[in-house]
Each structure stands twice: as structure tokens, then as C-alpha cells.
Amino acid sequence: MDTIRKNMDKDVNNVKNYQQAVDLLKSGEVVAFPTETVYGLGGIATSDAAVLKIYEAKGRPSDNPLIVHIGTIEEVEHYVTNISDQAKQCMAAFWPGPLTIICEVKENVLSTKVTAGLKTVGLRMPNHPVALGLLRALGEPIAAPSANRSGKPSPTEGIHVEEDLRGRIPLILDGGATGIGVESTVIDLTLQIPTILRPGGVTKDMIEAVIGPVNEPNHIEQQEGAPKAPGMKYKHYSPDAPVYLIEKNEAAIKEAIDKIHAQHKTVALLAPELYANEQADYFFSFGEDTQADMAAHLFQALRACDATTVDLVLATVTSLDGMGSAIMNRLEKAAGNQWFHAID
Known part of the structure; x- marks a missing residue:
């Protein structure tokens, strides 16, 4: 399969590109597109065949549910039921934007392969002109995880999608670099106490300012079977070399690098610029x-890191306040919770 990457900037005929994407989606194909968080790989959420192609292109486990993207708030009641006042308040406050809201799914509307057999589904309205343009031109819901091979770091540029999925998907709508860089916050509003299942661009404090107390466990205890949100069950975001976490401390970083070199190994350091x-x-x-x-x-x-031949990666950490919980969630998954002191 040839993979075409279409530039969606202001000087290009985006109407024509949207139509090409719409035609592919309506024929049961998948298309990659940018959101304000990361690039998504989308298929029509009511089609079993399209959703299967998402799993196949990514190599993604089929018990990992998919988020459903919509272009207008009026579409919400087409796909979910028993919409709580808290859900409506969050939609009004944060949509379009990086918040996925888990609600009770309507029966026999979406593909059961989207929900992984659960009675809930995560909905969001992305805040990106290309994503909204595509959704509104299509007029149907799009199921879309991140547009990368399963387990690898999520793509924040069109070229990242092409590197991972070239030959596996027909079209990438390239809208340039994404803004936020980590996936949407996922909040479950079907529970008695609203619970953040995945931290992201909308923080706990921001949500609590709208609906009151919210639970945000450091680690979600897994239920048997399918997780309720993407990214809760499997290792994610990992480059080829193993990743180890380390504090932002110049002396500790120097000591770690010296120790790694003493073992005749090579290392990549991921850190703020001042720690170069x-x-x-x-x-x-x-x-x-x-x-x-x-x-x-x-x-x-x-x-x-995958463009190098390093033996391991050191990544500096941050605090858990604000966006820190989202960053650390991704780093801990990339590292499998390994800290540098775990190296013998």
C-alpha cells in the first residue's frame, strides 16, 4: 500500500484533501490526522471493518478500547446515554479540547470493537482545525488512537506517523507539529466519584474548578478483562533502548553517565536544555x-533515540503538580517504572 502525506497548511486546497479523506473513511479505510494533543489514526466508529484496520495497522491489542472523536456537541446523545450534569458541565467547559469523557454507550450504535465489549465509551471533541474540519466534513464519529505502532512513542508530527505506518495506511493529513504533545485527559464520569483514568492536558485542578472533587489515583488498579481507557494496561511510549528515570540533578546525571560509560555502554540523555x-x-x-x-x-x-544505537536512555523527571502527572504517567510507562539506581 502506498502512503500519501498531504500538507494541510493554509496555502493548500484543504477541501479537496478533506474529500479524499472522507472518501477513504466511508469506504472503510483508515486515515491519520492531527489533533491538539498527538496525531490520531481514525476509522469510522460504527464500522467493525474500519476499526479492525486500526488495530491491524497499529499492531494494537483488541482489548484496548478506542476513543471516539466527534465534530459537534450535538452528536453526543447519538452515541451515549444517561449523560450526567457533570458530563455536560465538562463538555461546556473543555470542549473542544483535550478532555475525553467516559459515558454509558448506547447499544447497537458504535462498533463493539471500539468499546472492547465494555458498556462505556470515551468521547472527545478535539481542538484542532484539521481534526474538526475532517469530522464535520465526514459527519460521522471517528474512532482514533494515536497514529503510531503500538507501544512506541506517540506521534506529534506527520513525519512521525509516516515513519511508523508507511505502507500500512493510505493517507496522512499533515497539519504540522501538535501543540500539547501528550494525549487527552480521560475522566470516567460513570462512577460515583469522578475519576481520572489517564492524566493529560486538562488537569485535576481545572476539572475540580468546574465539577468539584475528582479522584486521580497514582496507579489505576486493573480490572479483569479490558481496561476502561487507552494506555492503562500495556507498556507504552518506549523507544528501542531501555529507558531509566533520573532526578533533575547535575551531579546525579554526571554520576550516572560515568557509571554507564564504565560499563562500556552508550547513553542518551533526555532533559531540559539547561541540563545538557x-x-x-x-x-x-x-x-x-x-x-x-x-x-x-x-x-x-x-x-x-531510535535514530541512534544507544544502549540505554536516561530521562529526567518532573513534579506531579499541574501537567506533571500527565508527563510522569508517560515517562513511567516508557521506562516500565525503572529508575537508574535499578541498574547493577
């Missing part, structure tokens, strides 16, 4: 020492 270390074999920047910059650069830095 010439002793590391490779350095990939998280940008300025802010959580916003770290989130925006995280997946790109992890992906850059």
Missing part, C-alpha cells in the same frame, strides 16, 4: 525547564 551534558553520547532536549515545554517535546525526544 557533553559527556552523554546523545542529548535530546525537553526544551525549557517548564512542564509545558516538556510535554510538547517528550515524545519527539523519545522517538529521536
